[in-house]
Amino acid sequence: MKLLTHNMLTSHVKGVTKGYPLIIKATEVKVNELEFNAQFVSRMIPKLEWSALIQAAEWLGQSQDLPSALIPDYENDEEFLRKVHRILLEVEVIEGCLQCPESGREFPISKGVPNMLLNEGE
Amino acid sequence: MSSSCRRPEHMAPPEVVSERFQHSRMIEIQTQMSERAVELLSLPEDQPCYLLDVGCGSGLSGDYLSEAGHYWVGVDISTAMLDVALQRDVEGDLLLGDMGEGLPFRPGMFDGCISISALQWLCNADKKTHSPPKRLYRFFSTLYSSLARGARAVFQIYPENSEQLELITAQAMKAGFTGGMVVDYPNSSKAKKFFLCLFAGVSGVLPKGLCSESTDRGVSNQAQFTAQRSRFKNMKGKSVKKSKDWIMEKKERRRRQGKDVRADTKYTARHRKPRF
Numbered sequence: 508m509k510l511l512t513h514n515m516l517t518s519h520v521k522g523v524t525k526g527y528p529l530i531i532k533a534t535e536v537k538v539n540e541l542e543f544n545a546q547f548v549s550r551m552i553p554k555l556e557w558s559a560l561i562q563a564a565e566w567l568g569q570s571q572d573l574p575s576a577l578i579p580d581y582e583n584d585e586e587f588l589r590k591v592h593r594i595l596l597e598v599e600v601i602e603g604c605l606q607c608p609e610s611g612r613e614f615p616i617s618k619g620v621p622n623m624l625l626n627e628g629e
Numbered sequence: 630m631s632s633s634c635r636r637p638e639h640m641a642p643p644e645v646v647s648e649r650f651q652h653s654r655m656i657e658i659q660t661q662m663s664e665r666a667v668e669l670l671s672l673p674e675d676q677p678c679y680l681l682d683v684g685c686g687s688g689l690s691g692d693y694l695s696e697a698g699h700y701w702v703g704v705d706i707s708t709a710m711l712d713v714a715l716q717r718d719v720e721g722d723l724l725l726g727d728m729g730e731g732l733p734f735r736p737g738m739f740d741g742c743i744s745i746s747a748l749q750w751l752c753n754a755d756k757k758t759h760s761p762p763k764r765l766y767r768f769f770s771t772l773y774s775s776l777a778r779g780a781r782a783v784f785q786i787y788p789e790n791s792e793q794l795e796l797i798t799a800q801a802m803k804a805g806f807t808g809g810m811v812v813d814y815p816n817s818s819k820a821k822k823f824f825l826c827l828f829a830g831v832s833g834v835l836p837k838g839l840c841s842e843s844t845d846r847g848v849s850n851q852a853q854f855t856a857q858r859s860r861f862k863n864m865k866g867k868s869v870k871k872s873k874d875w876i877m878e879k880k881e882r883r884r885r886q887g888k889d890v891r892a893d894t895k896y897t898a899r900h901r902k903p904r905f
Binding site: 508509511512515516517518519527541544546547550551554556596618619620621622623624625629 | 676677679700702704706711712715720722723724725726727730731732733734735737738771
């Protein structure tokens with residue numbers, strides 16, 4: 508699971524109102540290399556919940572001088588875009604789980620794939 | 630899927646019926662359908678987009694998205710299929726999930742959604758507690774919210790009958806979508822393909838279906854939700870006898886056999902009065 512996906516995920520259990528952001532408890536994390544695309548990163552930044560991203564990076568020990576708030580002229584700052592690209596697309600949680608901040612319900616992650624299947628009645 | 634294949638969603642739940650669809654002809658067809666679905670998405674040119682692939686399976690359609698320069702998230706209910714996708718090292722991020730339970734995303738994230746041969750699974754109740762209309766609605770309503778305003782969702786489907794199609798479109802409309810069916814090659818039983826094109830938030834112009842050169846261009850190959858008149862095959866997968874589809878198929882068959890067949894005109898398969 509990449510952190511870009513994590514930034515989008517919420518708990519969709521019935522009755523849960525604050526199922527975002529899911530708390531990451533990772534036991535195995537991998538860092539890959541992926542081709543940098545400035546246009547895509549630039550476009551995705553406004554969609555991101557920035558504070559959730561920073562928090563997720565901290566949980567994984569990958570916060571590495573990412574600013575705690577978005578800088579204003581980010582489209583032209585390639586160094587910044589590269590840092591964002593790395594944290595969004597190159598850091599991957601392989602094993603662990605995602606925990607709902609409201610209910611504590613856990614969604615396990617196995618082989619990089621989060622299991623979002625619900626139980627009866629959820 | 631040719632008409633000689635039974636419908637997989639009647640045989641077993643989706644988690645079980647999976648690996649049979651791996652041989653090369655299926656792969657070719659899946660890739661073509663993915664290409665057409667992306668075309669129907671009408672994404673802005675030369676811009677990498679963030680897309681959702683519902684029922685991504687082993688990642689065949691996802692691969693096409695990656696090749697087109699897009700980033701994607703795939704959802705599938707089958708661990709076996711997702712394992713194949715992992716082995717194939719697909720670029721998209723994968724989620725194990727049941728679309729009938731709703732999509733677990735916060736609002737307005739995706740630039741578009743495609744789904745190849747997956748929606749019909751929602752129309753069958755695999756468990757006693759499943760209610761297809763409820764599951765369809767939960768899926769469509771969460772999809773509607775997950776999409777950015779103005780985004781589209783394109784579903785390649787094999788409709789079993791018109792009731793199923795009505796069920797699907799009713800729940801999609803209830804969830805707020807506009808749009809309709811695009812039918813490619815409506816007169817060819819083999820090549821005919823159905824794409825449900827849904828618009829989120831903004832009404833768009835429904836794309837035209839593809840037709841081959843020899844077909845009767847007077848036949849409409851688009852169907853909006855409200856003025857829909859579709860001629861579907863009966864349960865055996867064959868066209869209803871003496872219907873226009875049946876007549877066109879018979880003429881094609883005879884042409885392939887090398888027999889002398891009259892050319893298709895606007896009078897072909899026209900309904901005659903009883904005393905004719």
